[in-house]
Amino acid sequence: MTPNTYKEIQLANRPEGTPTDSDFNFVEKDIPTIGTNELLLKTLYLSVDLYMRGRMKDQKSYVAPFELNKAITGGVLAEVIESNSDDFKQGDIVTGTLDWAQYNVADAKSVQKVDPSIAPITTRLGILGLTGLTAYFGLLDIGKPQQGETVVVSGAAGAVGSVVGQIAKLKGAHVVGIAGSQDKIDYLINELGFDAAVNYKDDNFKEAFKKAIPNGVDVYFDNVGGEVSDAVIFEINRNARVVLCGAISAYNNPEGDIGPRIQWKFITTSSMMKGFTLGDYAHDFKTGAQDLGKWLQEGKLKYEETIVEGFEKTPEAFLGLFEGSNLGKQLVKVADPEFAKL
Template sequence: MTESNRRILLASRPTGKPTAENFKLVSAPLPAPGEGEVLLRILFLSLDPYMRGRMNPGKSYAKPIEIGDVMEGGTVGRVVRSRHPDFAEGDVVLSHSGWESFAVAEGASLRKLDPSAAPVSTALGVLGMPGFTAYAGLLTIGQPKPGETVVVAAASGAVGSAVGQIAKIKGARAVGIAGGAEKCAFVRDELGFDAVVDHRAADFPAQLKAACPDGIDVYFENVGGPVWDAVFPLLNDFARVPVCGLIAQYNDAAPRPGPDRLPGVMREVLSRSLLIRGFIQREFSDQRPAFAKEVAAWIASGQVRYKEDIVDGLEAAPEAFIGLLDGRNFGKLVVRVAA
C-alpha cells in the first residue's frame, strides 16, 4: 500500500473560539499493526462538542490532547490489514481513532458493525455515543413520566433530537429549543415534538413560558448560557435536570461579567427540591445492550428519526468543528473521510 496517512494535529491551544490556526494537517507513513492489532482505513469521523474541552489543558474527566497529537474522536473504519484473529480484511468496525485517514487499533477495543442493518455512520450518532447519551441521561436521571413536560435544548442535534423523541415514547410532552426557523420546523414537523421555541427570538423567554404552561418537569441541558436563564424560572418542584453539555460556554476564555448568581440558584435548588445531575455517558455502560435493542426497534418502527449533517474530506474537519460550536450544523455532524 503506497498511500500516506493524513492526520490533523492540535497545533496550539485556543483562547476562546478555536481558529484554523489551532489545527495542522500533516502526512505520515502508514502505521503497521502489531500483534493483536488491525490497520483501519477511516470511513467516517464524528465531530462532537466535547472535543472542545479536550483542546484545553488542565484537569477534566478525560486527559487533554497534547500539542502535536492527533485530534481525538469516534470513527468508523474498514479493516485493511489484520493481526487479530477476530477481524478480517473488509470488516467495518467502530473505533476511537481520531482525525486521520488510517489508524492502528487494538482488536479488543473494536466493535464490528453490520452495514446491512443500518448505515454505518449511525454508529457515531443515533445508534452510537450521542444516542446512548440521550437514552441513558434522560431515562436514568430525567425519569420522564406520562403527562410531564420535558424540555431539551439543541433539539435538532444528535443528542437533543433523540431526547425529545424518547420522551414522547415514554408518554411525556416534548418541548424543543432550537436556533432558526429551519431547525425549529424540523423539530416540530419531522421529529414530532409537541412544541418548539427559537432561542434566537427576541422574546424567547416569554415564548418558552407560553410553550410550557404547566412548567417544566425535566430539562435536558445541552447548552447553558441564556437558554438556562430562560428555563430555570420555569422548573417545577422536584424537576430533574440531566446536565449533558454547556456548548454556549465552551469558548469562554474567562467568567462572564455580572453578579454572582450561584447563591440564588442554590436557594431555588433547595426550596424547589431540584435534582441537577451532571453525567458522562460511560457511567451507564451497563445499559448499552438495552439501548441498542430498544433504539434499533424504535428506528425500525418510525418512532425515532434522525438527521445527519455529512461533510466530505478530512481537511474539512477543522472548519466543520468550528461551525459546530457556533450551531451551524444541522443534525449529527459527521466527516466522510473515505468512500
C-alpha cells in the first residue's frame, strides 16, 4: 500500500574537499496527486556516480549544478504505482533521471520502459545504461583501438573502466588495467580477461606499469587523472589517442589540480587528447545499446554490481566511490516491487 509521505535526499552544502554525511539532508514530503500523462513511481534502485561530485560545485559545466536544499537527481529504476498515461500501466518498470527519493512523480515522456525479460533490470543503470554507453562511445569513437594495439584503462575495475577493457579485447587489443587493490587486479585478469593489470597504490607502480606495456601505449582511457595519468601519458606511442572520461583524483581537491606540462609529449608523438561527455552521442544511443545488449547476450561481456541495501545508505554508497569500495557498478537497492513479477 502506498504511504502518504516519502523521503528525498537533498544537497545541504556545497562540499569543500571530500563530501561528508552532513552535506546531505533527508527531507520528508507528502506524496502528490498525479496529473495528466503523469506517473507515480516507486524507486527500486538508484545509481550513485562520480560525475555527481562535479554537480555539487557551483561552477559552469556541461550540466547545471545541483541546487541547495533541492533533491539530488540521478539514474533511477522504478515501478509504476499509478498511471495517467496510456503508454504505461501499474507494475511497469521504467528508468530515467529522477530524484534521489523513495517516490517520484514524472511526466510519462521523461522515462523509458524496461523489459525485464532481456536482462536483469539493474543492467539498465550499468552495462546496458549510461555507464556502458560511456565506455562504448568513448573508446570506439575517440580511442579507436586497432588489432594488436595496447589499450590502457585507469579505474579499470569500475563501472565504465571494466566495460572499456572488455570492448578493447573484443577489438583485438592488448589490454592493461590500472586499479587500486589486489582483489581488483585478480578480477581484471582472471574474470574479465585483461592481459595485465597494475596496482597504482604499490610502491613500484611505475616500474610494474612499464613491464606491463612492452610496446608502449596506443590508447589510454583515462578515468582518474592525477599522477597515474602522468605516468601513462609519458609512455604513449606515436599517434596515440588519450580519451578523457573522468578525473576522480581531482574531484575532492580544493586546491585545484597541478601536474607536469605534457604538451610536448603530444607534439613529439603527433598524438591526440580529447574529452567527452555522454550527451555528445545522444543521437546514436540506440546503436550503442544494441551492440552492448548483443555482446552481453552472447557472453562476450561480463559485469559486476556492488549493491548497498537501504535508501538511508545512499550517501554512504556515494562516498564509498571515492574510496574505491565498489567493484563494477555501485547501486542502492531502495525497495522491492509491489506489482511487477521479476
